[in-house]
Amino acid sequence: MEVPESVEIAWGLRERPGKGPKRTLSLEHIVEAALRVGSADGLAAVSMSKIAAELGVSTMALYRYVSAKDDLLTLITDAVLGPPPTLPEPGDDWRRGIHRWAAAMRAALQRHPWSLRIPITGPGIMPNHVAWLEAGLRCLRGTGLDPGTKMAALLLVNGFVRTEVALLADLQEAFDASQVTDEEMLSDYGQALARLTDAERFPEIHELLEGRVFDMSSGPEDEFDFGMERILDGLAVLVTGESPA
Amino acid sequence: MEVPESVEIAWGLRERPGKGPKRTLSLEHIVEAALRVGSADGLAAVSMSKIAAELGVSTMALYRYVSAKDDLLTLITDAVLGPPPTLPEPGDDWRRGIHRWAAAMRAALQRHPWSLRIPITGPGIMPNHVAWLEAGLRCLRGTGLDPGTKMAALLLVNGFVRTEVALLADLQEAFDASQVTDEEMLSDYGQALARLTDAERFPEIHELLEGRVFDMSSGPEDEFDFGMERILDGLAVLVTGESPA
DNA sequence: GCTCTACTGTTTATGGCATACGCGATATTG
DNA sequence: CAATATCGCGTATGCCATAAACAGTAGAGC
Numbered sequence: 001m002e003v004p005e006s007v008e009i010a011w012g013l014r015e016r017p018g019k020g021p022k023r024t025l026s027l028e029h030i031v032e033a034a035l036r037v038g039s040a041d042g043l044a045a046v047s048m049s050k051i052a053a054e055l056g057v058s059t060m061a062l063y064r065y066v067s068a069k070d071d072l073l074t075l076i077t078d079a080v081l082g083p084p085p086t087l088p089e090p091g092d093d094w095r096r097g098i099h100r101w102a103a104a105m106r107a108a109l110q111r112h113p114w115s116l117r118i119p120i121t122g123p124g125i126m127p128n129h130v131a132w133l134e135a136g137l138r139c140l141r142g143t144g145l146d147p148g149t150k151m152a153a154l155l156l157v158n159g160f161v162r163t164e165v166a167l168l169a170d171l172q173e174a175f176d177a178s179q180v181t182d183e184e185m186l187s188d189y190g191q192a193l194a195r196l197t198d199a200e201r202f203p204e205i206h207e208l209l210e211g212r213v214f215d216m217s218s219g220p221e222d223e224f225d226f227g228m229e230r231i232l233d234g235l236a237v238l239v240t241g242e243s244p245a
Numbered sequence: 246m247e248v249p250e251s252v253e254i255a256w257g258l259r260e261r262p263g264k265g266p267k268r269t270l271s272l273e274h275i276v277e278a279a280l281r282v283g284s285a286d287g288l289a290a291v292s293m294s295k296i297a298a299e300l301g302v303s304t305m306a307l308y309r310y311v312s313a314k315d316d317l318l319t320l321i322t323d324a325v326l327g328p329p330p331t332l333p334e335p336g337d338d339w340r341r342g343i344h345r346w347a348a349a350m351r352a353a354l355q356r357h358p359w360s361l362r363i364p365i366t367g368p369g370i371m372p373n374h375v376a377w378l379e380a381g382l383r384c385l386r387g388t389g390l391d392p393g394t395k396m397a398a399l400l401l402v403n404g405f406v407r408t409e410v411a412l413l414a415d416l417q418e419a420f421d422a423s424q425v426t427d428e429e430m431l432s433d434y435g436q437a438l439a440r441l442t443d444a445e446r447f448p449e450i451h452e453l454l455e456g457r458v459f460d461m462s463s464g465p466e467d468e469f470d471f472g473m474e475r476i477l478d479g480l481a482v483l484v485t486g487e488s489p490a
Numbered sequence: 491g492c493t494c495t496a497c498t499g500t501t502t503a504t505g506g507c508a509t510a511c512g513c514g515a516t517a518t519t520g
Numbered sequence: 521c522a523a524t525a526t527c528g529c530g531t532a533t534g535c536c537a538t539a540a541a542c543a544g545t546a547g548a549g550c
Contacts, residue, residue, distance in 0.1 A: 003437050011441050020497025021545040047536060060538080061499050069537065117364050120411070122419050123434055130442060130450065137449035147458045149471070156472045159408035160401070166365070167404070174367050189368055192248050196256050197375060204382035205375065211392040226394070227401045233482045234475030265526025266516040292507065303529050305509080314508065 003125060006071035010078060010126050025055060027065055031079045034072060035112060043117045046076075073118050078126035080112045081105070084135040094239065095232050097139030098157060102228055105132065105161045113169030116162060143239045153235055160227055168220045190214030248370060251316035255323060255371050270300060272310055276324045279317060280357060288362045291321075318363050323371035325357040326350070329380040339484065340477050342384030343402060347473055350377065350406045358414030361407060388484045398480055405472055413465045435459030 008014045009027065033054040038046045048069060052059040066072045085104050088097030109116060124130065136154040145153065180188070190209055199206040208214075253259045254272060278299040283291045293314060297304045311317045330349050333342030354361060369375065381399040390398065435454055444451040453459075 003441070007441075017496080017547090019495075019545095019547055021499080023498075025499095048538085049536075058500050060501080063538075064498070119362050120415060122415055125434070125437055125441070127441075130438065130447065134442075134447045134449050137453065141449070147453045147456045151453070151458060152468060152471045153475070155412075155468075156405070156475060159412070159472075160404065163404035163408055167400075170365060170367055189370070192370055193375065196248070196252075196370070196372075202375065202379045204386070205379050208382065208392045208396070213392045213396060223397060223400075226397045227404075230398070230401060230476060230479030230483075232479070234477070234479035237478045238475075262518085262525080264516095264518055264524075266528080268527070270528095293509085294507075305530080306528050308509075309527065 004071065004074070005067050006074050007125055010075060023064075025057065025061065025065060027075065029055065030062060030065055030072070031075050034076055035079065038076070038114050039112060043114045048072075070121075074121075074126065076115055077118055077120075077124075078128045080109065080115045081128045081132060082108050083128055084132040087135045088139045092139070094140055094143045095236065098136070098153075098232065098235075099228060101132075101136050101139055102157050102161050105158070106165055106224065109162065109165040110169075113165055113172075116166040116169065145238060149238065157228075157231060160231060164220075164224050164227060168223075171220075187214055249316065249319070250312050251319050252370055255320060268309075270302065270306065270310060272320065274300065275307060275310055275317065276320050279321055280324065283321070283359050284357060288359045293317075315366075319366075319371065321360055322363055322365075323369075323373045325354065325360045326373045326377060327353050328373055329377040332380045333384045337384070339385055339388045340481065343381070343398075343477065343480075344473060346377075346381050346384055347402050347406050350403070351410055351469065354407065354410040355414075358410055358417075361411040361414065390483060394483065402473075402476060405476060409465075409469050409472060413468075416465075 005014075030051065034046055034051050037050050037054055041050075048062055049059045051072075052062055055061075062072070066075070085100070087101055087104075088094075089100065092100065124133070133154065136157075137150055140150045140153065143150070190213070193205060193214075194209050197205055250259075275296065279291055279296050282295050282299055286295075293307055294304045296317075297307055307317070311320070330345070332346055332349075333339075334345065337345065369378070378399065381402075382395055385395045385398065388395070435458070438450060438459075439454050442450050
C-alpha cells in the first residue's frame with residue numbers, strides 16, 4: 001500500500017508548496033549528473049559528494065531532493081532504462097515482439113552498464129519499469145498464456161538481458177584495463193585454465209581447451225542471440241498451436 | 246597468463262616459507278568468519294573490521310592473508326558455491342543432469358543469498374567455479390553440441406539460477422522487514438500498481454490486476470521450475486534427434 | 491507592508507570504511 | 521648466535537553517508 005518517497009515523486013505525485021526560496025536543482029538534474037559521474041568513473045565513483053561537485057553544489061544540498069542515497073539509486077535505475085519503445089510493431093508476432101523488447105532493453109542498459117551493479121531491492125514499481133512491463137505484456141497478448149505465466153516469462157527474459165549485459169560489461173572492463181586484444185584475453189583465460197587444471201580431474205575442460213574454444217571469441221552479439229533464441233524456443237513450446245524452430 | 250594472488254592461493258600454489266612467527270589464522274578461518282558475518286547481517290556488514298572482530302584479531306591482521314578486500318570477496322564467492330555434486334547421476338540424460346546441476350547450484354546459493362550482491366568481475370577461475378563448469382560439461386556430454394555452444398548453454402543456466410535466487414532473496418528480505426504475510430505483500434505490490442497506473446495508459450497491467458495475479462503467490466519453487474523448463478525446452482531444440490516437451 | 495513560517499542551501503560533526511605505513515616480537519636459516 | 525623474513529598490531533589518511541544546527545529567502549495571512 002505504501003510506496004517509498006522516491007517512487008511517489010517519480011510518478012509526479014507529491015506536490016511542492018512554493019513556500020521557501022526557489023530551488024536551484026531538480027531531480028532530473030541530479031540524476032543526469034549522477035549518470036555522468038557513473039559513465040565517467042563507474043558506480044563506485046557515484047557518491048553524494050561527487051554528484052554534488054558535478055552540479056557545483058554542496059553535498060548536503062542533494063538531501064533536500066532525495067531522502068537517502070538508495071532513493072537516488074532507485075531513480076538512476078529507472079532513468080537508465082528510459083521509456084520503452086512502442087511494441088509490438090505492426091506486423092510482429094509475439095516472438096518477434098519479445099525479441100525486440102529484449103534487444104531494446106539490452107541497448108538501453110548498455111548505455112550505462114555500470115548501473116547494473118546497483119543491487120535490486122524488489123519488484124520494479126518506478127514509471128519506466130512499469131512501462132516496460134506493460135510493453136512486454138502487450139507483446140504477449142496473442143499467446144493465450146495465462147497472466148501469471150506471462151509475468152514469469154517476462155521476468156525470465158528480463159533476468160537474461162541484465163545478466164548478459166552485466167557479463168559483457170565485466171569483460172569489456174577487464175579488456176580496457178589490460179593492454180591486450182580481446183582475443184588475447186580470452187586466450188589468456190584458456191591458458192590460465194590450462195595451467196590450473198589437470199587433465200585427469202578435469203577431462204571435459206581439457207577437451208574444451210584442445211578445441212581452442214577460448215581462442216576465437218564468438219562475439220557478445222552471438223552470445224546474446226543464442227540465449228535469446230533458446231528462451232524463445234522454450235516459450236514457444238507453451239504457446240498453443242506452435243512448435244519451436 | 247597471470248592470475249590474481251588469491252586465485253593462486255586458492256588453488257594451493259604459492260608455498261609459504263616458514264620463516265617468521267607462526268600464523269594464528271588461515272584463509273579458511275577468515276572466509277568462514279566472513280560467511281558468519283554475512284549470514285548474520287548481510288553483505289553490507291562484511292567489512293574487514295567486522296570480520297577481524299569475529300576472529301578476535303585486529304583489522305590489519307587480515308591483510309597478511311589477503312591483499313585487498315576484493316580478494317576476500319572472490320574467495321567468498323567460491324566458498325559459497327562449494328564443490329559441485331558428482332554429475333550426472335547414473336541413469337540421467339542431459340536434461341535431467343542439467344536440471345540437477347541447476348538445482349544443486351540453487352541450493353548452494355540459497356545458503357548464502359547475500360553473497361549474490363557481490364559484483365562479478367570476470368569469468369570464474371576459482372577451484373569450485375571450475376569444478377562446477379566441469380560438472381556441467383559432463384552433463385552435456387551426450388548432446389553432440391559443439392564446445393562453444395555447451396559453454397553458452399551453461400552460462401545461460403548459471404545466469405538464470407543466480408538471477409532467480411537473488412530475486413527471491415530480495416523478496417524474502419522485504420518480507421522479513423515488514424510484518425505482513427507474503428500474500429499480503431504481493432497484494433501490496435498489486436495495490437500499489439493499481440494506485441499508480443491508470444487503465445488507459447496501462448491496459449495490460451490492469452487486466453493483470455483484475456485477474457488477481459498478485460493476490461495468490463505462486464511460490465518461488467514454481468517460478469524456478471518454470472524458467473528452468475523453458476530453458477531446457479529451448480536447449481532441447483538444439484540437441485539432435487530430440488524435440489521438446 | 492509586515493510578520494510568521496516553511497523551505498532553501500551550507501557548514502560542521504560523527505562514525506564507519508579500506509588500507510598505507512611503520513613498529514616490536516618471533517622463529518627459521520645461515 | 522646473528523641475520524632476516526614474517527608475524528600481528530597501532531596509528532593515520534582520506535573517503536563515505538548522513539545527522540544537526542544555521543542563516544537567508546519567499547510566499548501566506550494579517
